[in-house]
Amino acid sequence: MITQEFLRKLVVKNEKKIVLLVFDGLGGLPNASGKTELEVAKHPNLDRLVQNGICGFTDPIAPGITPGSGPAHVSLFGYDPLKYEIGRGLLDTLGIDFEFTNQDMAARGNFATKDDKGIITDRRAGRIPTETCNHLCNDVLKDITIDGIKTFVMPVKEHRFSVIFRGANLCDRISDTDPQKEGLKPLPPQNIADDPKGLETGSKQEANAKLCTFNNAKSTISIVSKFIEEANKRLKNEHPANTILLRGFSKMIDIPNFNDVYQLNSAAIAIYPMYRGLARLVGMNVLKTGTTIESEFETLKENFGKFDFFFMHIKETDSAGEDGDFERKVKAIEETDKYVSKLIDLKPDVVVVTGDHSTPALWHGHSWHPVPTLLYSQYCRRDSIKEFGETNCLSGAFGRQPAQNIMALAMANAGKLKKYGA
Amino acid sequence: MITQEFLRKLVVKNEKKIVLLVFDGLGGLPNASGKTELEVAKHPNLDRLVQNGICGFTDPIAPGITPGSGPAHVSLFGYDPLKYEIGRGLLDTLGIDFEFTNQDMAARGNFATKDDKGIITDRRAGRIPTETCNHLCNDVLKDITIDGIKTFVMPVKEHRFSVIFRGANLCDRISDTDPQKEGLKPLPPQNIADDPKGLETGSKQEANAKLCTFNNAKSTISIVSKFIEEANKRLKNEHPANTILLRGFSKMIDIPNFNDVYQLNSAAIAIYPMYRGLARLVGMNVLKTGTTIESEFETLKENFGKFDFFFMHIKETDSAGEDGDFERKVKAIEETDKYVSKLIDLKPDVVVVTGDHSTPALWHGHSWHPVPTLLYSQYCRRDSIKEFGETNCLSGAFGRQPAQNIMALAMANAGKLKKYGA
Numbered sequence: 001m002i003t004q005e006f007l008r009k010l011v012v013k014n015e016k017k018i019v020l021l022v023f024d025g026l027g028g029l030p031n032a033s034g035k036t037e038l039e040v041a042k043h044p045n046l047d048r049l050v051q052n053g054i055c056g057f058t059d060p061i062a063p064g065i066t067p068g069s070g071p072a073h074v075s076l077f078g079y080d081p082l083k084y085e086i087g088r089g090l091l092d093t094l095g096i097d098f099e100f101t102n103q104d105m106a107a108r109g110n111f112a113t114k115d116d117k118g119i120i121t122d123r124r125a126g127r128i129p130t131e132t133c134n135h136l137c138n139d140v141l142k143d144i145t146i147d148g149i150k151t152f153v154m155p156v157k158e159h160r161f162s163v164i165f166r167g168a169n170l171c172d173r174i175s176d177t178d179p180q181k182e183g184l185k186p187l188p189p190q191n192i193a194d195d196p197k198g199l200e201t202g203s204k205q206e207a208n209a210k211l212c213t214f215n216n217a218k219s220t221i222s223i224v225s226k227f228i229e230e231a232n233k234r235l236k237n238e239h240p241a242n243t244i245l246l247r248g249f250s251k252m253i254d255i256p257n258f259n260d261v262y263q264l265n266s267a268a269i270a271i272y273p274m275y276r277g278l279a280r281l282v283g284m285n286v287l288k289t290g291t292t293i294e295s296e297f298e299t300l301k302e303n304f305g306k307f308d309f310f311f312m313h314i315k316e317t318d319s320a321g322e323d324g325d326f327e328r329k330v331k332a333i334e335e336t337d338k339y340v341s342k343l344i345d346l347k348p349d350v351v352v353v354t355g356d357h358s359t360p361a362l363w364h365g366h367s368w369h370p371v372p373t374l375l376y377s378q379y380c381r382r383d384s385i386k387e388f389g390e391t392n393c394l395s396g397a398f399g400r401q402p403a404q405n406i407m408a409l410a411m412a413n414a415g416k417l418k419k420y421g422a
Numbered sequence: 423m424i425t426q427e428f429l430r431k432l433v434v435k436n437e438k439k440i441v442l443l444v445f446d447g448l449g450g451l452p453n454a455s456g457k458t459e460l461e462v463a464k465h466p467n468l469d470r471l472v473q474n475g476i477c478g479f480t481d482p483i484a485p486g487i488t489p490g491s492g493p494a495h496v497s498l499f500g501y502d503p504l505k506y507e508i509g510r511g512l513l514d515t516l517g518i519d520f521e522f523t524n525q526d527m528a529a530r531g532n533f534a535t536k537d538d539k540g541i542i543t544d545r546r547a548g549r550i551p552t553e554t555c556n557h558l559c560n561d562v563l564k565d566i567t568i569d570g571i572k573t574f575v576m577p578v579k580e581h582r583f584s585v586i587f588r589g590a591n592l593c594d595r596i597s598d599t600d601p602q603k604e605g606l607k608p609l610p611p612q613n614i615a616d617d618p619k620g621l622e623t624g625s626k627q628e629a630n631a632k633l634c635t636f637n638n639a640k641s642t643i644s645i646v647s648k649f650i651e652e653a654n655k656r657l658k659n660e661h662p663a664n665t666i667l668l669r670g671f672s673k674m675i676d677i678p679n680f681n682d683v684y685q686l687n688s689a690a691i692a693i694y695p696m697y698r699g700l701a702r703l704v705g706m707n708v709l710k711t712g713t714t715i716e717s718e719f720e721t722l723k724e725n726f727g728k729f730d731f732f733f734m735h736i737k738e739t740d741s742a743g744e745d746g747d748f749e750r751k752v753k754a755i756e757e758t759d760k761y762v763s764k765l766i767d768l769k770p771d772v773v774v775v776t777g778d779h780s781t782p783a784l785w786h787g788h789s790w791h792p793v794p795t796l797l798y799s800q801y802c803r804r805d806s807i808k809e810f811g812e813t814n815c816l817s818g819a820f821g822r823q824p825a826q827n828i829m830a831l832a833m834a835n836a837g838k839l840k841k842y843g844a
Contacts, residue, residue, distance in 0.1 A: 002452075029803050034801075061842055062424040064830030067433070068843035083429065121767050209446055360800070366841050368834040369803050388567075394805060400821050 004078055004261055007408055007417070013263045016349040016414035019310045020406070021301070023074065025318030027371045027390065031326050035362060037317075038372060039304055040326075041333035044266045045340035049351055053376030055385045056398025060335025060357045066368045072356035073278045077258060077311075078407030085173065086281070087250020092279020093162045099260070105170040105220070108248045109153070110178060110242035111136060111204075114183065114227055118185050123178070124159040125241040130386055136241055137161050140234050146226045165247065170360035171216035174224065176247035179333035181302065186245055189224050193217040197324040213384065218349045224249075257283035257403070262411060269296045270313035297339035304346050318366075320360030330362055345377050350378040352406055353388070370400055426500055426683055429830055429839070433685045438771040439472070440686075441732045445758065446491070446697075447740030447781025449793045449812065453748050459783060460778035460794055461811035463755035467762035468810045471773055475798030478820025480828060482779045488790045496776035499680060499733075502830030508703070509594065509672020514648050515584045516699025518576050523676055527592040527642070530670045531575070531583040532600065533558060533663035537802040540607050543748065546756070547663040554725070566647070568648045585668065587645065590601045591654050593638035596608070596646065598669035608667055612645050615639040615761075637729055646671075679705035680828050684833060689725055691718045692735035701733055719761035733804075740788075743781030751783050756824045772835045773798040774828055775810070795820055799835035 013170045028036035060067045060075050060084075071081035072089045086094075089106035100106070111133065113122040129134075129413065133155045141153040141393040149167035156162060196211040235242050245271035259266055260283070268279030268286045271293075280379075285307065293314060300310055304335045314336050320328035343351070358369040372393045383397035401409075411417045452459035470695070482489045482497050483504075492513045492676045494505035511528035517703075520608075522528070535544040550558075555577045563575040563750065571589035578584060595615035610820075618633040650666065655666050681688055690701030690708045698708045707729065711721040715736060722732060736758050743751035763772070782789040794815045805819035823831075831837045 001657040027803075029801060057821075062830070064825045064834040064839065065424060066834065066839060068841050071843040086843065091844050151488075358801075360801075368831075368839070390803065391806065394819055395817060 001402060001404065001409060003080070004256065004265060007078070007411075008112040008261045010265045010417045010420055011261070011411065012035035012416055014415055015308065016416065017256045017308050017310075018108065018350040018410045018414050019312065019348045019352070020076070020342070020410065021312045021314070021318045021353045023314045023333065023350065023353070023355050025321045025357060026355025027358025027360065027367070027369045028321070028329065029362040029369070031362065032186065033246065036304050036390050037321070037326055037329040037332060039391065040249050041337070043333055043388060044342070045335035045337045045344060046353060047386065048344060048372050049340070049353065049376040050385055050388045052378045052382055053351070053374050054398040055372070055374050055388065055393045055396030056395050057370035057400040058354055058373045058403040059400065060403045061091075064368050066366050068366065069274060070278065070357060075403040076354070076356055076406060077124070077282050078261070078404055079255065079282070080404065084253055084255050086253060087208075088248025089162065089172075090250040090252065091274065091277075092156060092160070092248070093154070093164060094281055095272070096156060096162060097122070097276065098152070098154055098271050099163065100164070102252050103166050103168060103170070105172050105249060105251045106167045107224075107246040107250075109163050110245045111159045111161065112187075112243050112245050113240040114243045117205070120179060120182055120184060120186060120243070120245070121346075121409075122240060123180075123182055123245060127158045130157050132157070132241065133158060133161060136238065138233070138257050140238070141231055144230050146223045146230070149223050152229060159241070163227070165220075165227070167413070169216045169219065170223075170251065171213055171220045171252045172250050173213060173217045174221050175226065176249075177224075178245035178247040178334065184415050186225050186228075186243070189221045189249075190245075191221060192218045228321050248382070253281075254265060255282055259283055262309070262407065264309040264414070265307050266309035266311065267307040268311045268313070269299050270311075270315075271314070272315045275313040275315070276293075284311060293336050294339060301342060301346065317355070318359045321361050321363075322365055324361050326361035326366040341368035349377060350410050353412050354403070354406065371403070373398055375409060375413065379413055380404050423824065423826065424830060426502070429500070429833075430678075430683045432839045432842060433833065434685070434838055434840050435685045436837055437730065438838065439726070439730050439732075439741065440772040440832045440836050441734065441765060441770045441774070441798065442498070442773045442832065443734045443736070443762075443765070443773065445736045445739045445755065445777050446774070447743045447788065448777025449782065449789070450743070450751065450779025450790045451782035451784040451791070454618050458812050459743070459748055459751040460755060461813065463752045463759070465755055465759035465762070465810060466832075467759045467766060468775060469808065470766060471625050471762070471775065472796050472807055472810045474804055474818040475773075475796050476802045476805050477794070477810065477815045477818030479792035479815050479822040480695040480776055480795045480825040481792050481818060481822065482825045484824075485792070488788050489779050490788065491696060491793055492700065492779060494825070495697070497779055497825040498828060499704050500683070500826055501677065501704070502826065506675055506677050508675060508704050510670025511584065511594075511676065511698075512672040513526050513696065514578060514582070514670070514803050515576070515586060516703055517694075517696035518578060518584060519695050519698065520574070520584070520586065522575055522586070523588065524674050525590060525592070527587045527594050527671060527673045529559070529585050529646075529668040529672075531585050533581045534668045535662040535665070536608075536665045541669070542601060542604050542606060542608060542665075544662060545604055545667060549580045550663050552577070552579050554663065555580060555583060558660065559655070559827065563653055565650050566649060568645045568652070569815045571645050573649060581663070585649070587649070589641075590743050591638045591641065592645075592673065593635055593642045594671040594673045595635060595639045595672050596643050598667075598671075599646075600669040601665035607652075608665070611643045611668075611671075613643060620661040635707065643689070652797070675703075677704060679760040681705050684731070684829065685837070686731040688727050688731035688733065689729040690733045690735070691721050692733075692737075693718065694735070694737045697737070706733060716761060719764050723764060723768065740781045743783050743785075746783050748783035771799060772832050774832050776825070791820060793825070797831060797835065801835055
């Protein structure tokens, strides 16, 4: 596999425009009719792209591996998803439009219920309403500072929140406090950094770095423990949300800037905060948009002159797949297709339509199946496929490739990659 | 490529059952009719799986590489065949149901004939009958102990035997004594461990480890040399087997346990000892079975409730291919197919049918050709292939993949892999 480090040496700038249209969870499984969601849906506009493009499949991570949204998008953007791992805390915080800094460490939080012996009786505090969550975060748990480390408790939805610790020398190599089961006490956070004592190999420099990480994890545990203590004190009289559970401690990752790697002026259009967050994480410009698919395509039209790369994200296909709702997924594809004609009218030079992963309604969740993918450009050496669908993709000229290849292929088709070697 | 280390973090246990049915040397080449062995054979039951499954090809090691049985099975079981190299001595010893321990070092032996100048005149001692081999091993060469190292001389077949050295600090970094040609004297075993004197890089710990390996190889050579001397003394009056040649010195390899990696309770069903040995090497439970294909499927039926993974091995396809017997290979496929209906009756959740490599009758041996493979599960997103065969596999939805991916795909289809990342 070509690395991004290799690719960036070949990049040249030009005026050509690329659109990456991602239907979340696009790939499906056939229902009784023998056809998948994409095959049942009518999508004349996607088919116009297909007839002038090439079709095939992408593997988001590798055959057999079911990805979460984080690694799946990292891969779509051309990064190695195993190298750039996004922790749960970071991912959830990306999902609330929080402006994360390099000094921040985030954790995913649950409001929970404990009994008077400290045993967790409900890990989700009866799924309290979002309004209660907002009140607990914004009023009860506001302005907690521990040993100079500022914290931000941000509501997400129902019992879910994010907590961000801001300050120097925080280390995320610490374990969850969420016991993952009811009937147990919350776990004390543990140091999961490598113990420098046991390690005698490596240079002195490496040994020092390990010692530093280990000690930072130790002091971070003390801060997290004091924060939990303070939260418990403030929540004492609340019901049913009288305690908190934390998991997925994670700091910002050191990921190369997308615009820098590809010499693009990129824009992201997504309704859901998590996808805006993922785009922001790699340095894309996140555009304001509405709450409908139509509004996303309007945003594309309004901004088409200002950028040369657009990442567009359609959520509804995945939500319908997760719910096992075959028909709703079909409808989401059909609705989006209506607006694809507006995209075509803008005359982009390269269009890639794909999913971040498959979410077959039959499977009720993300799956490992390769994702139907189409690439349109004037120079793609088109195949004879006429309609977008999994069965047709089997014989398309795009073949089957890691999703990580999409960016290289889109860039090549836009004339944005010079030749390698003389 | 996804590593097994990565995969094991995603594994979850459930009740679903997987059957991996391996036709040794399955892949073929077309005869005058233009069809391969698999394409000429009638296999209605395999075709039932095909019609509800996906077809394609696997590469056991890599395109162009012809594998031996050892690396081919290591790869089928999901291990990196270049990382876990099984020496000849170990492989042959696995093939005789010998209970190999971590203290053992094995070598493949040949009984040979030398003249009175010590020159090898026949590397196979005229392919002595197996009964003579049994007698020489069990009576003449029994109970040899050298400097506290116990040896076991185990008959294999005709002129072939295994010798196992048991004791501490043995090192297999020593060269063969077999000169591979007649008209030469046996070679003295040489130290092929890295000479620690020439090496100035690495830490002190690494240098010490290298010195230790080098010294252990030195003392092992002394033991092996004394063993050969004693064997020559005892064989002096035998004819034509009056000496021995040793090759492929190899110790047990440190390979992760299959049941541990995949959280499976696995069972192996194979008539030939080498395949039982390969299964035992990775920690599968080896089931007692008979000497016919029918008995293998009876064993499957009897044990179906007790395990959640079955590796079944059919040898006859390879033997026929090696003999260049196209018709016999066709018959072996057809005979096995009869019993595949019994397998289907057991309602396994996932079935993979493949070969460890190709053995085309036209080639008279193992070959590098990709291996026809089918995967059946309720969730495989089936393709439109109706019959199992190389030409059809070209357009199947399984595509062409490294054999090492099979385990990940089987596990995914059985719902035994959770998603990677959130």
